[in-house]
Amino acid sequence: MEVVTFNWKFTEFLNKKDHFKGSPYILIILNQPIQYSNDIFHTLWENAYLRICADGGANHLYDEFKGIYIPHYIRGDLDSLRDDVRHFFHSQGTVIQLESGQESTDFMKCIDLISIKEEEEEKSSKYDVLAMGASGGRFDHIMSNIHYLYKLKDERKIYLLSEKNLIFLLDKGKHNILCDREIEGPTCGILPIGVQRAILTTTGLKWNITNVTSSFGVMISTSNILINDVITIETDVPVIWTVELQFK
Ligand SMILES: Nc1ncnc2c1ncn2[C@@H]1O[C@H](COP(=O)(O)OP(=O)(O)OP(=O)(O)O)[C@@H](O)[C@H]1O
Numbered sequence: 001m002e003v004v005t006f007n008w009k010f011t012e013f014l015n016k017k018d019h020f021k022g023s024p025y026i027l028i029i030l031n032q033p034i035q036y037s038n039d040i041f042h043t044l045w046e047n048a049y050l051r052i053c054a055d056g057g058a059n060h061l062y063d064e065f066k067g068i069y070i071p072h073y074i075r076g077d078l079d080s081l082r083d084d085v086r087h088f089f090h091s092q093g094t095v096i097q098l099e100s101g102q103e104s105t106d107f108m109k110c111i112d113l114i115s116i117k118e119e120e121e122e123k124s125s126k127y128d129v130l131a132m133g134a135s136g137g138r139f140d141h142i143m144s145n146i147h148y149l150y151k152l153k154d155e156r157k158i159y160l161l162s163e164k165n166l167i168f169l170l171d172k173g174k175h176n177i178l179c180d181r182e183i184e185g186p187t188c189g190i191l192p193i194g195v196q197r198a199i200l201t202t203t204g205l206k207w208n209i210t211n212v213t214s215s216f217g218v219m220i221s222t223s224n225i226l227i228n229d230v231i232t233i234e235t236d237v238p239v240i241w242t243v244e245l246q247f248k
């Protein structure tokens, strides 16, 4: 069976504030407060191939940094974008795109834009996505953000990042997750969201399991602890991996 290695090393590059050497990623700023230190935000911003604000995400970018950072795009149904923010970024060359459909969220509308760009560029591989601010605030939004990890799992890697959490999907199969324990952990969890049950085998954690059934209402692994730098997880269905982040 193929082993999928999560070696994006972006936590490592964040930690060392170094130049990013992983696969190119696109930054999406969601409509949530930006709570990173200036250093961390700057690193994430500078190393992104493209920067997109999902609607009101632009308000936070503007309020937090007073126009230092100019996104390539603001996209969404634009019901959250403030007029002053729209005018400012427009004057700075940001492309502002109204997509008014009410069947998908502004997060998804931003990912649609990435697919359009990839087609234009005739790109055969897909950009990774780093979505900032996906796990705070409204619970329906958080679940919707996680839903898109499932919906797009065969298309591209999406990382949901907040100041306190890194979340991504593990598809069925074997995974090696390389952790940078200076900023990742100690706690982590494996969540069988969207599936009836998962059969899990892990190594590298304080509470490892071998061929154990995990499902809501029976057993889920939360408040687990990273023991090694490499965590292995085998699952028979897609599950969500979440690890605590502690930026210095
Ligand atoms: N409280 C939140 N928690 C997590 N993610 C959020 C939250 N608020 C917004 N987001 C994310 O930011 C994106 C842009 O936010 P925006 O407020 O424009 O939402 P939306 O998609 O128009 O949905 P709604 O109109 O229901 O708020 C959302 O699609 C969602 O991915």
Ligand SMILES: Cc1ncc(C[n+]2csc(CCO)c2C)c(N)n1
Pocket: 077, 101, 102, 103, 104, 105, 106
């Ligand atoms: C069954 C169902 N439930 C909710 C919505 C509403 N909705 C889903 S995404 C979205 C866009 C948010 O900007 C809105 C309004 C729908 N269309 N279909």
